[in-house]
Each structure stands twice: as C-alpha cells, then as structure tokens.
Amino acid sequence: MVNKKLYDKKYNEKYDRARNPEHVKFYNSTEWKMLKEKKLQEVQYKCQLCNADYKNGKKSMSEVKFATDVHHIVGIDDDFNKRLDYRNLYAVCHDCHNRIHGRFQKKKKRPSS
Ligand SMILES: [Zn+2]
Numbered sequence: 512m513v514n515k516k517l518y519d520k521k522y523n524e525k526y527d528r529a530r531n532p533e534h535v536k537f538y539n540s541t542e543w544k545m546l547k548e549k550k551l552q553e554v555q556y557k558c559q560l561c562n563a564d565y566k567n568g569k570k571s572m573s574e575v576k577f578a579t580d581v582h583h584i585v586g587i588d589d590d591f592n593k594r595l596d597y598r599n600l601y602a603v604c605h606d607c608h609n610r611i612h613g614r615f616q617k618k619k620k621r622p623s624s
C-alpha cells in the first residue's frame with residue numbers, strides 16, 4: 512500500500528498548511544488577544560478601512576462599522592516574526608476583513624438550473 516501512504520502524506524501536508532498548528536496556537540494566545548484588544552481600543556473599535564472611506568467621503572459616519580478583527584498587514588504566513596508587531600496590525604470590521612482576503616461571502620445558493 513505504498514501509494515496509499517504517499518497519498519495520505521500529501522493530504523496531511525496540505526491540511527497542515529491550511530491550519531498550521533503554530534498559527535492556531537498563536538491566535539489563541541493571551542499575548543495576541545491582549546495586543547488585539549489594545550489595537551481595537553486605540554481605534555475606538557472603528558474599522559480603519561471604513562473610516563478611511565469615511566474620510567474620503569465614500570461613506571457616511573453611520574456606515575463606519577465596528578472593528579471586530581485585527582488583520583496582519585504582512586500575513587503571519589509570510590513573516591511569522593511580525594505576528595506581534597504593532598505596526599503590522601490593522602483593525603477592521605468583518606466585512607472589510609473578508610474583502611482584504613478576497614473571501615466574499617456567498618450567501619445565495621447558485622441556482623441549479
Ligand atoms: Zn470596515
């Protein structure tokens with residue numbers, strides 16, 4: 512069953528890259544949670560991206576959403592050393608965070624016909 516083993520190994524590697532245990536551990540760490548909270552407080556829980564749009568006149572004040580996420584400008588996949596670098600953080604709302612990562616939510620099911 513050599514082929515089976517090879518397949519499993521490849522599968523596991525792919526899985527590990529998507530959910531790196533080191534990254535999961537980091538996101539659950541007190542250090543990160545405290546830093547994230549500090550960042551959110553600094554911007555008074557206003558999404559920095561929405562706020563930029565507001566300053567550019569693209570959004571009204573009421574459209575500026577609450578920041579719930581803290582984004583790494585240089586992703587921790589690219590540079591793990593920057594994970595606790597305060598200047599590398601960006602406080603964003605959930606929608607803007609998805610936009611940054613290109614994760615568009617598909618709420619509607621694709622019509623089957
Ligand atoms: Zn936003």
Ligand SMILES: [Zn+2]
Binds near residue numbers: 581582583608612
């Ligand atoms: Zn992010």
